[in-house]
Amino acid sequence: MAKSIDVELLNVQKKFGSNVVVDNFNLQVEKGECVSFLGPSGCGKTTTLNMIAGFLEPDQGDLLIKGKRMNGVPSNKRDLGMVFQTYSLFPHMTVAENVGYGLKLRKVAKAEIAERVGKVLELVKLPHVADRYPKQLSGGQRQRIAIARALVTEPSLLLLDEPLSNLDAKLREELRDELKRLQQEIGVTTIFVTHDQEEALYLSSRIVVLDHGKVEQIGTPWEIYNRPASEFVHTFIGKSNRMQGVVEQVQGDTLVLKTASGFTLQAPSRERRFSIGEPVSIYVRPEKIHLQTADARAESNNEMQGRVKLTSFLGAYTECEVEVGHDVLTFRIETAEQEASLAAGQTVNLNWKSEDVFVFSGQVKEQ
Numbered sequence: 001m002a003k004s005i006d007v008e009l010l011n012v013q014k015k016f017g018s019n020v021v022v023d024n025f026n027l028q029v030e031k032g033e034c035v036s037f038l039g040p041s042g043c044g045k046t047t048t049l050n051m052i053a054g055f056l057e058p059d060q061g062d063l064l065i066k067g068k069r070m071n072g073v074p075s076n077k078r079d080l081g082m083v084f085q086t087y088s089l090f091p092h093m094t095v096a097e098n099v100g101y102g103l104k105l106r107k108v109a110k111a112e113i114a115e116r117v118g119k120v121l122e123l124v125k126l127p128h129v130a131d132r133y134p135k136q137l138s139g140g141q142r143q144r145i146a147i148a149r150a151l152v153t154e155p156s157l158l159l160l161d162e163p164l165s166n167l168d169a170k171l172r173e174e175l176r177d178e179l180k181r182l183q184q185e186i187g188v189t190t191i192f193v194t195h196d197q198e199e200a201l202y203l204s205s206r207i208v209v210l211d212h213g214k215v216e217q218i219g220t221p222w223e224i225y226n227r228p229a230s231e232f233v234h235t236f237i238g239k240s241n242r243m244q245g246v247v248e249q250v251q252g253d254t255l256v257l258k259t260a261s262g263f264t265l266q267a268p269s270r271e272r273r274f275s276i277g278e279p280v281s282i283y284v285r286p287e288k289i290h291l292q293t294a295d296a297r298a299e300s301n302n303e304m305q306g307r308v309k310l311t312s313f314l315g316a317y318t319e320c321e322v323e324v325g326h327d328v329l330t331f332r333i334e335t336a337e338q339e340a341s342l343a344a345g346q347t348v349n350l351n352w353k354s355e356d357v358f359v360f361s362g363q364v365k366e367q
């Protein structure tokens with residue numbers, strides 16, 4: 001059976017004046033999926049979400065919800081629930097009144113409203129705050145209530161615009177877990193806007209990475225992390241060490257690179273075309289770099305010698321910075337194995353597998 005598509009964007013474009021802020025956006029969201037829009041501030045996430053919500057109209061392209069063209073259809077006819085970054089609860093209404101408001105507008109009977117509000121407050125684990133006013137709740141509780149209010153009408157689509165960004169770190173993580181649980185329990189098709197890559201990786205079935213109004217990549221969290229379509233995607237998601245270099249040789253799918261610090265490396269070309277002498281940016285993620293041991297050496301074909309600059313104990317692991325010529329490489333060692341074994345100034349040998357190297361055309365862009 002064909003998968004059912006809940007949301008579809010076809011060549012959607014939005015301009016403000018002459019400024020194109022969303023360009024040629026194409027996406028299909030399947031029923032039950034949680035898709036994130038991820039990108040830096042100003043890349044067009046909210047604008048796109050607002051077009052799906054019906055708060056803004058696209059200048060070009062089509063927007064479909066459950067196969068029906070939605071261009072020009074008002075927001076309240078789109079069967080959505082929305083949650084925003086700032087707490088948008090009505091201050092003069094109790095929690096129960098806030099949550100039940102959408103049902104009241106739909107002229108649902110009082111007894112049914114009470115029952116459904118009760119159920120959804122159970123779902124967000126806050127049944128005991130029904131009679132309180134928003135100002136009597138913590139930030140995290142208010143966002144849970146906002147989520148309850150979005151869910152109470154059982155919308156076919158849940159739209160969340162940075163709902164966790166105003167919370168402190170611990171609460172943000174808690175509510176993130178909660179959102180994932182809720183999304184899986186209810187199975188509601190969800191679009192989640194965030195600038196936080198970890199949130200996107202954690203919550204999404206697929207991620208749309210945006211930069212300057214353009215879709216850079218659409219993929220599962222695994223694909224986005226391990227098969228980045230561009231330098232932007234690779235550097236925006238997760239940490240990565242970068243070095244400058246040039247291509248010395250192209251041998252089939254393998255590149256031989258010379259770094260600016262004079263080291264020779266091998267890397268896969270990943271179906272990109274490179275020419276000899278071409279300047280490139282070379283990336284290796286911290287978790288792929290190993291301290292040289294007899295075992296690791298056998299597997300790796302990229303090695304560098306450097307000098308320890310800094311070590312930082314972070315509980316589960318120790319982060320080390322090593323100076324290698326002009327470059328500084330960061331990597332991690334598991335604390336338990338290597339306690340206090342590295343000190344600043346010490347010379348170390350590092351290695352990694354060529355398959356863990358990513359190469360992109362052009363010199364490193366300074367941010």
Ligand SMILES: Nc1ncnc2c1ncn2[C@@H]1O[C@H](COP(=O)(O)OP(=O)(O)O)[C@@H](O)[C@H]1O
Pocket residue numbers: 016021039040041042043044045046047048
């Ligand atoms: N109403 C508006 N009028 C003019 N420019 C806008 C308006 N809303 C957003 N923009 C611009 O559009 C771009 C994308 O904004 P937005 O979608 O809010 O980004 P994000 O949510 O990814 O941070 C930004 O450059 C922003 O300044």
Ligand SMILES: [Mg+2]
Pocket residue numbers: 045046047
């Ligand atoms: Mg935004």
